[in-house]
Amino acid sequence: NAGVTQTPKFQVLKTGQSMTLQCAQDMNHEYMSWYRQDPGMGLRLIHYSVGAGITDQGEVPNGYNVSRSTTEDFPLRLLSAAPSQTSVYFCASSYLGGGPSTDTQYFGPGTRLTVL
Amino acid sequence: AQRVTQPEKLLSVFKGAPVELKCNYSYSGSPELFWYVQYSRQRLQLLLRHISRESIKGFTADLNKGETSFHLKKPFAQEEDSAMYYCALSGGDQAGTALIFGKGTTLSVSS
Numbered sequence: 001n002a003g004v005t006q007t008p009k010f011q012v013l014k015t016g017q018s019m020t021l022q023c024a025q026d027m028n029h030e031y032m033s034w035y036r037q038d039p040g041m042g043l044r045l046i047h048y049s050v051g052a053g054i055t056d057q058g059e060v061p062n063g064y065n066v067s068r069s070t071t072e073d074f075p076l077r078l079l080s081a082a083p084s085q086t087s088v089y090f091c092a093s094s095y096l097g098g099g100p101s102t103d104t105q106y107f108g109p110g111t112r113l114t115v116l
Numbered sequence: 117a118q119r120v121t122q123p124e125k126l127l128s129v130f131k132g133a134p135v136e137l138k139c140n141y142s143y144s145g146s147p148e149l150f151w152y153v154q155y156s157r158q159r160l161q162l163l164l165r166h167i168s169r170e171s172i173k174g175f176t177a178d179l180n181k182g183e184t185s186f187h188l189k190k191p192f193a194q195e196e197d198s199a200m201y202y203c204a205l206s207g208g209d210q211a212g213t214a215l216i217f218g219k220g221t222t223l224s225v226s227s
Contacts, residue, residue, distance in 0.1 A: 033214065033215070040219065042122075042202060042217050042218055042219035042220045043160075043202060043217040043220075045214050045217075048214050056214075090159075090160065092160075092215075104150075104165065105150075105204075107159045108159065110159065
């Protein structure tokens with residue numbers, strides 16, 4: 001299993017540009033989420049999904065869109081990039097339901113985004 | 117509202133000294149508590165969760181519902197423990213609730 005993969009690893013954008021951060025998992029996890037990691041702020045939840053066709057907002061959703069058309073993929077779209085969106089973005093996935101193996105989040109390697 | 121508080125940004129200890137990373141939470145239901153760790157240049161990974169009641173790499177954490185705390189402890193720190201540690205919470209009584217993280221504590225262990 002590849003686990004959780006993210007592309008690209010690094011990206012530089014100009015203010016106003018749009019782009020999509022890709023996230024995929026091959027573990028058949030129902031739950032997927034996006035976080036941004038900023039110094040002194042920890043990990044903040046942007047959007048999450050509990051299954052194909054279902055998404056919800058997290059703590060900091062403004063400026064980002066998501067969709068979940070398949071179980072495997074959960075792309076994050078920046079509509080019009082701003083310098084405040086300079087961050088490291090992590091995708092994560094997990095099983096749902098009961099039992100000790102559920103809810104353990106598996107993280108991708110991250111995408112480091114710089115907006116000039 | 118769900119909230120996780122890690123009061124220390126940085127904790128510096130000497131090798132062999134005891135370590136306690138503090139975590140307090142706010143949640144109205146029955147939460148599930150986790151500790152995640154991020155070593156330098158590695159992805160975030162689960163260290164332990166309260167429901168498992170296990171010791172991982174010498175670390176333990178006990179859920180104290182009265183004090184709403186989930187502090188991470190290790191009796192003798194090692195240099196390889198140096199990393200960023202995040203306490204996290206999810207709604208254990210509600211499947212599919214989001215995982216909320218604290219701001220993290222950097223543990224630095226020196227010889």
